[in-house]
Amino acid sequence: MADRETVLLKAADLRAQFEAAGARGVEAAILQPAETLLDLYGEDIRARAYVTTDALRGEQMLRPDFTVPVVQMHMSDGAEPARYTYSGEVFRRQEHDPDRPNEFIQVGYEVFDRADPARADAEVFALISRALGDLPITASTGDIGILMAAVQGLKTDERRKQALMRHIWRPRRFRALLERFGGQRSVSEARAALLAGTGPVETDAPLIGKRTQAEIAARIDALRADHAAPRISETELSALETLLTIRETLPFALEHLRDVAVDLPSIGPALDRLEARIGALAARGVDVDHLDFEASYGRTSMEYYDGFVFGFYRQGRPDLPPLATGGRYDALTRYLGDGAEIPAVGGILRPGLILDLQESLS
Amino acid sequence: MSLKLGVPSKGRLMDKTFAWFAKRGIDLSRTGSDREYAGRVDGIGNMTLVLLSAGEIPRELAAGRINLGVTGTDLVHEKLPLWEQQVEQIAPMGFGQADLILAVPRAWVDVDTLGDLDATAAAFRATHGHRLRIATKYHRLVRDFLIEAGVADYTLVDSQGATEGTVKNETAEAIADITSTGETLRANHLKILTDGMVLRSQATLWRSRVAACKGDDRKTLNEFLDRIAL
Numbered sequence: 001m002a003d004r005e006t007v008l009l010k011a012a013d014l015r016a017q018f019e020a021a022g023a024r025g026v027e028a029a030i031l032q033p034a035e036t037l038l039d040l041y042g043e044d045i046r047a048r049a050y051v052t053t054d055a056l057r058g059e060q061m062l063r064p065d066f067t068v069p070v071v072q073m074h075m076s077d078g079a080e081p082a083r084y085t086y087s088g089e090v091f092r093r094q095e096h097d098p099d100r101p102n103e104f105i106q107v108g109y110e111v112f113d114r115a116d117p118a119r120a121d122a123e124v125f126a127l128i129s130r131a132l133g134d135l136p137i138t139a140s141t142g143d144i145g146i147l148m149a150a151v152q153g154l155k156t157d158e159r160r161k162q163a164l165m166r167h168i169w170r171p172r173r174f175r176a177l178l179e180r181f182g183g184q185r186s187v188s189e190a191r192a193a194l195l196a197g198t199g200p201v202e203t204d205a206p207l208i209g210k211r212t213q214a215e216i217a218a219r220i221d222a223l224r225a226d227h228a229a230p231r232i233s234e235t236e237l238s239a240l241e242t243l244l245t246i247r248e249t250l251p252f253a254l255e256h257l258r259d260v261a262v263d264l265p266s267i268g269p270a271l272d273r274l275e276a277r278i279g280a281l282a283a284r285g286v287d288v289d290h291l292d293f294e295a296s297y298g299r300t301s302m303e304y305y306d307g308f309v310f311g312f313y314r315q316g317r318p319d320l321p322p323l324a325t326g327g328r329y330d331a332l333t334r335y336l337g338d339g340a341e342i343p344a345v346g347g348i349l350r351p352g353l354i355l356d357l358q359e360s361l362s
Numbered sequence: 363m364s365l366k367l368g369v370p371s372k373g374r375l376m377d378k379t380f381a382w383f384a385k386r387g388i389d390l391s392r393t394g395s396d397r398e399y400a401g402r403v404d405g406i407g408n409m410t411l412v413l414l415s416a417g418e419i420p421r422e423l424a425a426g427r428i429n430l431g432v433t434g435t436d437l438v439h440e441k442l443p444l445w446e447q448q449v450e451q452i453a454p455m456g457f458g459q460a461d462l463i464l465a466v467p468r469a470w471v472d473v474d475t476l477g478d479l480d481a482t483a484a485a486f487r488a489t490h491g492h493r494l495r496i497a498t499k500y501h502r503l504v505r506d507f508l509i510e511a512g513v514a515d516y517t518l519v520d521s522q523g524a525t526e527g528t529v530k531n532e533t534a535e536a537i538a539d540i541t542s543t544g545e546t547l548r549a550n551h552l553k554i555l556t557d558g559m560v561l562r563s564q565a566t567l568w569r570s571r572v573a574a575c576k577g578d579d580r581k582t583l584n585e586f587l588d589r590i591a592l
Contacts, residue, residue: 042493042514047505095443095502166484166514173512176477188474188556205468205551209529211486219472219485 002355007105010351011087014107014131018085021127023109026084028069034059037068040304040335050091050102062091066108067304067329067346068336074112074344075337081113087351100321101352110346112333117343118273121308121328122280128312128324128347129286135357136315137323141250142297144168145307145328146257146270150240153266156181156232159222171299178240183231194220195227239263246295250278253293277308304332308345314357323357324349364410365575365582368422368431371399371413375565378457379432386589406589408582417441419568424448426572429583436462436540436563440500449568453590458565460540462500464507464558467529467536468551476511476557479536483515486535497521497534500560504538507560526550 002010019025035058037045049064063069066086074082087107094100109127111120129139151164160181167174179185187195194201200217207213243260246253254274261267282288298309307328314320326347334341369390370376380390389404390411401411412428419433420441432455438445466473473482483494494516498504501518508516519534526546528534538560541547547554567590575583 038517043505043517044509044514046501046518047509098444163481163484167512170512170514172510173477173480173514176512180477190474194471201471203469203471205553207469208467208551209535210490210532211467211470211482211535215485215489216470216472219482223472 002352002359006355007352010355011105011107014349014351015085015087017131018083018107018109018127021083021109023083023085026070026073026086028063028066028073028086028088030063030089031060032063032069033057034061036072036336037061037064040068040332047095048092050093063089064092065090066106066348067110067332070108070110070346071329071333071336071344074110074342075333075340078112080342081111081115083112084108084110104350104352106348107351108346108348110344112342112344114343116280117307117328117345118276118280120343120345121277122284122286124326124345124347125281125308125310126284126286128326128349131349132312132324132354135323135354136361137312137357138292138315138318139310139312140292140294140297140318141308141310142294142299143270143274143308144298144305145273146267146295147243147299148306149267149270150243150264153264154232154236154240157229159226160229160232169299171296178232178237181226181232182234182237195224198224235263243267244296246293248293250281250288250291250293253295254278257295273307298327304329306331310347321350321353323353363574363579364408365430365579365586366410366412366428366573367403368412368414368419368428368433369401370416370419370432375416375432375458376413379455379565382455382457388586388589406582406586408578409586420445420449423568423570424572426570426574429570429573429575429579430586431568431570432565433568434458434460434563435566436460436500436503436561438566438568439561439563440503443502448571450571452567452569452587455565455567458563460542460563462503462538462540462560462563463554464496464504464536464538464560465526465541465547465552465554468553470553474556476508476513476555479555479558480511480513480515483513487515493517494536495519495534496536496538497525497528498538499525500538500540503560511557526552 034051050062051059053059070084085108087105089103090106091103094102109124111124113120147168151161154161163177164174167177201220239260246256248256257271261271278288298305305327307330309327311322312324313322324347328345330343333344369379383390387405390401392401394400399413401413403409403411414422416433417437419431420438422428423431424442438449442448473479486494496516497519499522504518521528525537525539527550528537
């Protein structure tokens with residue numbers, strides 16, 4: 001493994017490349033208030049980040065990434081458009097794989113620009129690709145926005161769409177919900193009785209805790225209403241299924257997605273954005289004909305991305321951590337922006353992994 | 363050197379452990395006064411008895427300070443990440459059964475499954491402005507279980523004792539705790555989710571993969587394992 005000094009030199013070099021591309025260098029505190037990150041990621045983040053506390057400031061987290069503090073900084077006093085670069089340690093708990101480091105250097109590049117999202121996507125991807133040079137790597141790309149558009153366009157009620165949107169990043173729960181809304185799940189006897197009934201459900205149990213009788217009644221109403229609502233159609237379910245399994249080079253993937261759009265017309269605008277991105281990538285000199293696209297890419301690990309997503313992997317080793325990752329996170333700026341929002345896209349490189357790969361080749 | 367066996371230092375767990383070994387011709391006993399945690403092993407040579415709290419035994423095994431140890435599956439899984447690499451399970455001992463389960467108020471007639479809990483957590487957060495709290499002392503096990511199940515909008519709050527009471531006291535909305543008969547749950551008006559079994563646990567004999575074991579100790583270990591197998 002490359003020593004720390006070499007990694008820092010490499011990081012400085014990468015950061016200089018991004019500065020030369022027009023980015024302003026920024027810093028972020030190592031200790032971040034835990035509250036924001038917990039609100040964003042929920043309890044899951046505790047499995048991935050180190051949490052510490054003090055009596056005055058409460059829970060603090062050792063910075064698990066730079067994106068959140070950089071977005072906060074931009075949303076509070078950033079001029080538009082803006083390009084930022086940063087480098088420094090991030091910290092990740094590794095409870096399942098002792099070979100993965102729990103502290104490593106990241107160098108990032110983030111673009112906040114309303115003008116032309118496709119061009120900004122291509123800019124970030126191309127800059128990171130160029131920074132990786134001629135290493136033996138392969139890139140994976142995806143687009144969470146297409147799946148989101150598909151869900152938003154389902155011929156079903158808002159409550160179901162919201163439930164599905166909430167679990168876009170949790171494929172197992174997402175699938176379970178789809179099966180339920182499609183009428184493909186059997187229910188227990190007790191649940192069947194609850195659904196068939198009217199009025200409150202009898203119980204001899206005293207109500208304890210903070211959740212009120214009104215909340216319970218409201219959920220029972222919601223369950224009954226959902227049960228009575230028409231199922232999501234076979235056509236839509238199978239189109240969604242097809243969409244999720246698409247994995248081809250970009251031009252073929254687009255063609256295939258256009259076929260899916262016959263049954264899920266709501267993804268049309270998202271596909272137009274994908275097409276514009278392909279054009280912008282090609283204009284940047286990216287070999288789009290051989291670039292992989294996976295419709296499910298980024299669903300398990302990259303929670304704040306809601307559009308273009310990408311990662312660069314060592315050739316033949318998709319099991320290893322990616323050398324670089326990134327994506328679009330418009331919704332995150334809205335979430336952290338207190339009413340304001342701006343289209344944003346960015347990515348990070350891991351100089352340590354780049355050096356390790358270089359070393360293993362020589 | 364001698365082979366070190368760590369067993370729980372008090373209560374029913376200790377008595378049952380002693381009985382389990384006695385049945386296999388290995389006599390464990392405490393020596394000195396009741397307050398002194400010293401013990402001896404008869405019926406097999408070259409072994410030392412180390413009396414410890416059941417909660418400390420996983421750590422001692424992982425550190426290699428004892429070669430063998432008796433403690434619950436729950437404690438090993440909670441306290442030792444990648445436990446398979448640190449300890450080997452020799453024998454489940456058939457007592458100390460306890461299940462780590464997720465439970466909610468019985469009055470929640472609309473909540474039977476993890477899916478219900480997840481939907482309820484979303485609504486609860488929207489209504490109350492904070493995430494649904496689950497009281498437990500098994501943070502790692504419960505978190506991994508809920509991540510795997512895709513449950514969101516909850517938060518774990520620490521509870522080191524009387525966990526079943528936290529719902530009534532409104533410091534939590536649900537609990538994840540060890541239960542053996544379910545009586546305490548019923549008394550506290552709680553019910554187990556149908557798919558809320560986080561882990562089935564029982565007293566188990568473990569071998570440390572880390573502790574040094576050479577020469578005579580190796581011979582003792584083999585003899586010990588032969589006895590256990592009878």
